[in-house]
Each structure stands twice: as structure tokens, then as C-alpha cells.
Amino acid sequence: MNFGSDTTAPAHPAVLEALARANSGYQPSYGDDDIMARVRILLERIFETTDLDFWLVASGTAANALALSCFCPPTGSILCYREAHIEVDERGAPEFFTGGGKLQLLPGAGGKISVEVLANCLLDIDPGFVHQTPPSVLSLTNLTECGTRYGAGDLQALCLKARQAALTVHLDGARFGNAVAGGGTPPASMSWKAGVDVLTLGLTKTGAMGCEIILLFGKARAKFQELRVRAKRSGHMPAKMRYLAAQAEALLQDGLWLDLAAHANAMARKLAAEFTSVRYPLAYPVDGNEVFAKLAERDIGFLRQGGMQFYKWPGGSYRFVCSWATTEADIAAFRVAFHQPKPA
Amino acid sequence: MNFGSDTTAPAHPAVLEALARANSGYQPSYGDDDIMARVRILLERIFETTDLDFWLVASGTAANALALSCFCPPTGSILCYREAHIEVDERGAPEFFTGGGKLQLLPGAGGKISVEVLANCLLDIDPGFVHQTPPSVLSLTNLTECGTRYGAGDLQALCLKARQAALTVHLDGARFGNAVAGGGTPPASMSWKAGVDVLTLGLTKTGAMGCEIILLFGKARAKFQELRVRAKRSGHMPAKMRYLAAQAEALLQDGLWLDLAAHANAMARKLAAEFTSVRYPLAYPVDGNEVFAKLAERDIGFLRQGGMQFYKWPGGSYRFVCSWATTEADIAAFRVAFHQPKPA
């Protein structure tokens, strides 16, 4: 029973079928194919606007770093949560792509930056002072690194504050589907309507082989040509782009991405219930497809013996992730391993 | 009839079948999956050595730039042919990945650097002279940018000269399969046995969706961990690596990659024969799957009207590329369009 990460699951069958359909005849290279055109239409519908541009890449690190590099100059910095994926899991990709920009780390509870913390940090900034590095971008993550969810209101307040300081707002949406599915607020309200300028919408964890969408909204679209150039320059403009596009189409069509995310969320809630039913403490609220539990040492052993896979997490908890592929049987197997009679 | 590029063709059906097979159950992320292990065994067999390491990426630009960045420091330079793909088609990716290394351009006929030109260039180098940028790497391309082929003897002579000047030798093998299939010399003799330290072996043009192999041989393996780190940092370590591995396995197994390359080469020879049968001048010998013809203006029009797709090339010729997907019918259609009776 693999609760290690939503990236250890296979792709959803619909993705494979889409690839097979795409695999016929000649198509222009580098993103000029027919499927890309259809993906645009899907995105316009989902985000309720034609005022967007997008690019597809195969990894989340690439998506974040490319997005950030269009808005943070080498001499600027990016504000983010102190344990943000861009800080702790991308081996300096933002620094590489921006040409030496800095990350400035903000504290927060449950993975979230509060408006107060942001406001306080922005207070002393003097863009004319050449010795220090002023922020150019605010990068948020939703679902957060703790599996919690910013609501549309949270996002609006943070984006407003950022805009007042002339910052671009980036949203790392590696689990954006889970955030949307978990709250019932439409994608537009969870992104550009709240003030997000550039969204990296992950489909890999949702069910793709490897497909992430970088979305530029409104005035951020001025950077679209630069985004394409940076994608080319970093090896993220593969010749046969149609196969990235086919994955995106398969998942965006008919809301499949949200259905899969909702399933993963539901499984996580069931998993969480196994903990809470015995008053086991969870480290954070379960707003999406991740459960962080403060496991007792002996329970760790029992779970591992029962074949459960999961990771130790910074801060002392253990992370369990559900995906589109998690089944009721997986949850049942967990239940057995977790609640089995144990020697005193 | 699409002779525009071997990247406009779809993937070979065997690749899609392999993806479908790979799409079942959980697998470790980031290259620790079972298929990667099998790809290693295939590569060891094909290259007749266990003294190698490898990494898979989805684009040729990424493969070249990552390979070069492990061997050329920011303060160094890369010798290459003046129209090398790394110089004219990768939007500065080598400069980006190396952190500002330089390309130094060498002249040559038919896309090839001669030993004399290389020797002459290396003559004046003083690595202790801090003002100028000494070369750290020699980058060759085979098939060359002109569709010609370095033989094993050519490669040996160039690599020997490079080694004497303490240069690492990189081989851009975007069409390595075509070079091998075109000459009957085994892959090992066309790479490490000739003195190549790092090979980027392209499978995308051969028939993959998007899969290129970076191969480190012998002492170059000391850079393998750095290669992985740089791959991660540049977004070229996608979570679900198994799907890259599945493509590689499908093509490397049972020599499929060489069969497909041989087919493409054979089609190119037939296409070339259409030109030479009427004493039409070709710009370069046809050693692989590319034909460069010096088309008369009016023939260009006739071919385009006949539905032929092909590109104008620097230097005044026109390029026609065949792939695994090129059929006898395509050649026949070309024949009709090319030899049709034309108004005087």
C-alpha cells in the first residue's frame, strides 16, 4: 500500500489512450500542433477567460523555475514560505533559472503565510537601496506543503498586499486540483480572480505521466514570448510537444482532473478518519489528499510491517499521500495494519 | 509528404505499447524504477562495457546542455563546428547550463571538423593565461549538421588530438542511430572506443515520443552525481521517470532503434537517387537520413504544390529528412511531383 507520494502512482488510463490517439500522422513540432490549440480552449473554459497564455512542461520543478524566472530578475528575490517546495526540494532551480535571484523565507503555521507576516516583511522595503535585494515575486503554494488549503479569501488578501508592493504573485499549484476539489471554489476564483498572475498547474500528481501547465493571466501575458524562449533555452521545448498536449487534454476534458483530485481527497479523508477515530493527533488539517500524523514509534513499525509506505516529514510528523490510484482496499489494508491488536 | 524533420513524425507503435505496459502499479520516482535498471543492461550490451553511467531526458537541447555543463566550467569554452546545433539551434542553452561558458566556432567542409583545423586551433592555447578563455571540451556531431558521417577513424584522430590537449570529447548523437546504421561500425567503436567521453544518444528522431540518453564513459563517470544534480536543478528529473525509461527500453531492445534508423537511411538514399538520376546537384553526400539538394527556384514551387514539406537551409540548399515513418509511397509521391512534365 503506497502512500509515499502521488508521484509513485501510474498515469490514469485516459492519459494513455490520449497518447495513443495522438500517435498518428505528422504534426508540427515545438507546440504548433492541433492538440495544443484544443488545450487552449479547455483552459479558457476552465478559467473563464481568454486573457491567458500557457506552456506545458514535464516536471514541476521546471514549471516553477520557468515561471519565476520571467518575473524575478537576477538582482531580485522571491518571498515564499520557509519550507516551500521551491526552497527545499528543487536543488536551487529558482536560483539557476533566475540567474542568481534569492529566496526570502517567511514563517507561518500549517504551511501558510499570513497577511500580517507578509505585510510586516514588506514594510521596510526600499527598492532604491542598492545594497539589499528587494522582493519581486510572492510565491504561494496551494495545497500548501502541509496539505492545507488557502481559501479564495486568503488568496485575495495576500495578493492585494503583494500588488500594493508591486510584486508579481506566483501560485505553485502542484496540487491545485486537490485545492480546488477540496473547497468547491472554481479555478478562476482560486487563481486570477484572487490576484494570481502566474499559476503552475500540476497534472502529474493528479494523473498524468508528466505534465504541468504554466499559466500567465492578464498583464503577466506580456512575458509569454520570454517564457517560450526560456523554455527552449532550458530544454523544455521538446520537439514532439503533442504528447505533452495530449496528456493535458485527456485530464482537462470533462473535468477528469477534478474528479481524480476529488477521489484522492476522499481517500485521504478516510485515511485521516482512521487516525482520528482513535484520537490520534494529526499535525495539520486534512484539506486535500495528504495526511500528516504524529506517529508513535511503535506504530511506525507496525505500519511498515503491514506493508505501508510513507515518509517521515520535517517537524516530526509522517506524511501519507493518496492519489487517483488509491483504492478502498488500500484504506482497508491500512486499517488492518493500524488497528491490529498490539503487544502491550 | 512530410520531409520537414524527423521530429514531425509520430512515435513508433512499439514505444506506445511499452508505455502502456509500464503504466501499472507503483514505482519509485526519480529514476529508481525497475525499467531504468533494465535500460542499463541494454546499454551495457549495446556499448560492450559496464564502465558507463547514463541519464534520460526528454529533449536534445537538454541532453547536450547537461552533458556539456558537467565538463565545461563557467570560465571555459567548447570547441564546435560553426553551425553546430549547440551554437545555432539551442538558444544559448550551453551558455545557460555552463553558467556563461563560451562556444568557439571551427570552420569545416560538409559539417566536419578536420584534424588539421582542430590541431591548429589548439596550438596557441596557454591555460595559464587568464585573459583568454581556453577550451575545455570538443563537441562533435554525428551525423553532422550536413547529414554526413564521421567514420570511426575520423573520430579516433579527433579524439586523440583533443585528449592531448586535455579536452573532454562530447558527441552530439541526435542522429547517432543513423550514423551507426549508415556505416556498419558498432556503437562502441563510434563512441568510447574512439575516445568519446560523453555521448548524447538521441532516440526522439529515431522513433521515441521524447527520449534522449546522456552516456558517460570511463573516467567521465566521475561526473555522474553532478549530472543527476544538474538534471534535478534544471527540471530534467521528472517524478515519473519510468515513462522515459519505457521509451528507451522499447527502442533499444532487439536493435529496434538501428532498424528504424536503417529504414530512414534507406528512404533517404532512394530520395537522393531521384535527384541524382537527373544529375541534380546535392550539397553533401547522403550518409544518413538527410538529403540536402540545391534546388532550382522553379522546382521548389513544383514540389511545394505537390504537397512536399521541406526546409531552406543555410548555405543555399534545401533539406529533406526521412524517418522511420517515411514510406515507399512517400518517395513515389515525391518522384511524381519532382519529375512531372513542366512548362518550358
Place this chain on the structure above:
Amino acid sequence: MNFGSDTTAPAHPAVLEALARANSGYQPSYGDDDIMARVRILLERIFETTDLDFWLVASGTAANALALSCFCPPTGSILCYREAHIEVDERGAPEFFTGGGKLQLLPGAGGKISVEVLANCLLDIDPGFVHQTPPSVLSLTNLTECGTRYGAGDLQALCLKARQAALTVHLDGARFGNAVAGGGTPPASMSWKAGVDVLTLGLTKTGAMGCEIILLFGKARAKFQELRVRAKRSGHMPAKMRYLAAQAEALLQDGLWLDLAAHANAMARKLAAEFTSVRYPLAYPVDGNEVFAKLAERDIGFLRQGGMQFYKWPGGSYRFVCSWATTEADIAAFRVAFHQPKPA
């Protein structure tokens, strides 16, 4: 009365005299002049070893960034105090020179990193884990950013811990003279004998026009050619290097640098006494030439009216800096302004 910074003072007259002496006849460019040779001899004597190499630059930011870039790869990171000069005052120079390396910030009291904090941070490092950025360098500052001083024992303990984790140790010695003069421990014991690999020894604040020495000790000397190359590449190998060398010679000769630093320290102690005589709280111990006082609002006004120049400092205190140019009269003027009768 300028207590704003030791960089607002002029150069010591001996420096100007040395420049005038150097200004005669032809000299080889780029560091091959006679004076550089004499500076080496002075450094060998001062640091009690011939096992060193050095380079001269005109700014502290250049000195630190060049030093760090030789030891921290683009994929690595530098551990430093959370308010280190390299983090908050150099506009991302370390990130620029390293090609995108990261700074990892450590907490501490009074500007000092404790061995416990360092040890704790090093605990979880797995250099083989590609996703996170492991530290390559520990960067200390002495005098610290709070004007306090690491003793030789402190340095030894920190360097030992760093060495066990295979880190290079960099010491930012912008006020190294003040640290040495303040403690009576010889320069060698405050640097390489304690385990420092690379020292940036500042002379500008001590009394030069603009001259900082990058010193490589022991095995760090392997990077000397790279240091020169990086200096050239970043514009820090001016043609007429003799004038940098002349400044260094003037200050290093006969211990002038330490005499000037000792004077600045003595003036700071007198200034501090004005505060403590009336039980005014200082933010940090006065170990060198800087005094950090927690000024009451109305005293700020009185001091400014009295012509005193000084800066507000992060953390709520106010910084007063003495230099070689600070006179007893300056202190007396401060006394008058500070202790004058004030309206109730």
C-alpha cells in the same frame, strides 16, 4: 562628528605616500609588479607561514563573493549568520559569483553562530540526496555584524565541526584588524591555525582607499588559479594592480594596520563608556570599533542636533563606528551632545 561608518573616513596619509612612491616608471600589469612580491613577504610574516596565496581587490563585496565562488559550486550552499553582510548587504553578489548557489541562514545571539546551532544544522545533511542543496561552505564574520568578536577557541570549535562535514571555512574579515587588535591573539591563530581556509582581510575600513586581501591557506591554495581567473572575469584584475599593492604594503608594514585598528577600538571603548557611565544599555559587548546603543527617542534627537552621525540598526539599536580617523575631540564632542542638560 561622523560615527556613521568606518568607510566614510579618508585613507591614512601613509597610504597616499605609498601611492606616490609607486607612481614612477613602468611596471608589469595585472599583478606581476614588484610591490605585489613584497606584499607576499609581509603576509607570510604576519601569518607565520609561506603556505598561502593571495589576491587584492578594491571592495569587500568583491572579496567575499570571489572567495566564496571558488568553494561553493552553483549546486551548493553557504551557511552563514542570518544577518551576515553576504546575506543582507551585498545585493546577491554570492549568488551571482557562484552561479546560483544558495545561502542558508543560521540564527545566533550577538552576531555569533554557536557550535550547537551549526552541529544541529549539519545533522541531517545527505550529500547524495539530489533534491536538497547541501552546504559546501561555512562563512563566519569576525568582528561579527554586531561588533562582537569570536575568540580563537570559538573559531577552532566551529571550524572543526565544519571540517567534519567536509565544508570549507570562509572568514569575512572586513574588520579582521579590529578583531585581532581587540584580543591579543596573533592573526595566524585567528585564521588558518583555527581552521580557516580562506580569509578576506579588509584594509579599507582600517585605513586604505580601497583594498581587500583574499588569502588562501593550505589546501585551499589549489584554487588560486581559479581565483585569478574569476577575478579577471569579474573585472577585478585591474591593469595597474601596483596601486592596490601599494595600499596593502603601506598598511601591513610595521604593523600599521593593527595600530590603526587598535586606535579605532580604543575610541569605541571610550564612546561606550559615555553610555555605560549613565547606565545606558548597549545592545552588544564592545569587542572592537563598533558601539550598538539602545537609544531613547529623545536622545536620538539631541545627538543629531549636536552633529553626530550614526545609523539605525536592525533589531532596534543604533550603531556608532570609530575609525583610525576618530579623535579624542570627536569623543569629547559626543560627550557634550549626549550629556547636555535636557528639558524634562
Place this chain on the structure above:
Amino acid sequence: MNFGSDTTAPAHPAVLEALARANSGYQPSYGDDDIMARVRILLERIFETTDLDFWLVASGTAANALALSCFCPPTGSILCYREAHIEVDERGAPEFFTGGGKLQLLPGAGGKISVEVLANCLLDIDPGFVHQTPPSVLSLTNLTECGTRYGAGDLQALCLKARQAALTVHLDGARFGNAVAGGGTPPASMSWKAGVDVLTLGLTKTGAMGCEIILLFGKARAKFQELRVRAKRSGHMPAKMRYLAAQAEALLQDGLWLDLAAHANAMARKLAAEFTSVRYPLAYPVDGNEVFAKLAERDIGFLRQGGMQFYKWPGGSYRFVCSWATTEADIAAFRVAFHQPKPA
């Protein structure tokens, strides 16, 4: 007799006097001092406009690289002569400062790019084509690397062509004084009036210790804050900037820089006359302070024996440079060594 380079000469006495005058009292750091304000007034007078901004640095490599980095993005390129100083003598500084921009080399006779060559190169540029790297900047050098001089008309024609292609024009004026003194055209006509956007005006070779001026004209001034930030970030904002400013003031005042350059040019003409008087071939016209002679092997020996210092130059000639410090006696000594009776 040192004809090796104008950088082996000492500084002019007026420069030392200015430093001594500047060395009194406190001054704000980082360029906010009084002398900088006076340098601005001098520059406005010399260039006949107040529509300029400037920064001072201590080396020509820094000046060029900083200037270029404000106008060439990491994804762009710089057109320059194939043997331009920025290509062959700066160890990749432009690539470093731009974050991986490329240099594109243009051929030319006598160090000059012709309008035809430039026009031809610009013909095929498609800025929307992401695979290739379009030029962002045209960088010219005057005096050229061959000691020849572009006239105001040449510059106008080149700048016009560049502007039509939306390129910024940079002029590397390491020997701008010699170019101006050699032609009788005022500085404004040799720079912004001809269409130059950013000029790096070298004073080091003219007679400074180390001082180069980066001048932004007209709309290029929009980059002034970025220039200052990049200067800080690269260690080219030394604390005690007044000493750079003092050098500039000393040389710009009362036209001293042009008097010194005129003297160097006159000495070079006399030196050239020694060659031409015996019909010895010069490689290029002598438009400034450099003489390139095609020396016979045996004459090289005689000159070296006579104590003459000079350098072998690419292309087969030998370079002799005169400076403000070259005396009639130096020329006389050369005459003796060169024309002495030689064994048959």
C-alpha cells in the same frame, strides 16, 4: 623603453595630486560624495548634454561587462568584431555579467565592421524564432583593436543600421581619448550624436591609476538604477568612491585627458615614421597611439636586445603602444636600436 602597453605606465602626476586633495575629511560612501557631483558637471560640458548618467569603475573589463549586461538579456546576443576585446581579452566577462548571453562575431578589415557586413548579418534575424539567439546589442570599439579609428560618419552609419534593427549601441572606448584626439571631432559627435547609447570611456590607459566611466545617453538612462545595482552586485561599488571620482576629475578637467591622448598619438606617429622611413610595412594605419609593424625575424631580435618591449599580435604583426609617459628620448632610443648597422 616600454612600448608593451599603455597600462604599464604610471598614473599622471595630476591624478596623484587629486587623490591627495580628496583625502581629507569624511565623505558619504558609495558615490554620494561631492567629487562625483563635480564629475557630472564636467561630463555634461564635455558631451554637450545634461541627458546622461554615469558610473565609475576601476577596470575596463568591468566597464564593458556592466554596460553590456544592462542591454543584453541572458537570452540575447552581442554583435562585435571577431577580435574585439570583449571576445578575446575578458575571459568571458560579458557572458558572466549577462547571465549567459552570446557574442556573435563579425569579420572586418583593420579592426572595423563595415555597414555592409552589419546589414547582411541583420538580414535574417527573426526575433520571434525561439531557437536562435537574436542580437540585442552592437558593440563597437574606437580606437579599434587594430589602432584604427572609426570617424563620426562611420559611426553614424553603423548606429543607424543598428537602430533600425532595434539594437542598443555600445562603444568600447578604452582608447576613446586617442580616437577623439586623433580626429578633431568633439566627443559628443563621436558618441551620442552619432547614435551611441552607452559609452565606456577609459581613462586608465590615458593616465589614471584605474578609472573608467560608463556613460548612458538619452533613453539608455532608463537603465541607470539597474547599472548601479549590477555594479553593487559585482563588487564595483567600492565604499570610498571619492577616490575613483578624484581620478576622473583630475583628467577631465581642462581637457587634460585629451592633451595626454594627443601626446601619445604624436609619439606613435613619430614611432611609425621610423618604420615608414625605411619602407617597413605597417599592418594598419596609425590613427591613434598604437603602431602595428610586420617585423622581420632578425629585427625583432635587435629591438629586444636594444631594450625595447612590445608584443606579438594575432595576425602576424607586432604591436607598439605609446602613452602619456612616452618621451622623445624613448623614440630616440628606438631609432638607435632599429636603424643600427646590422651584420649582413
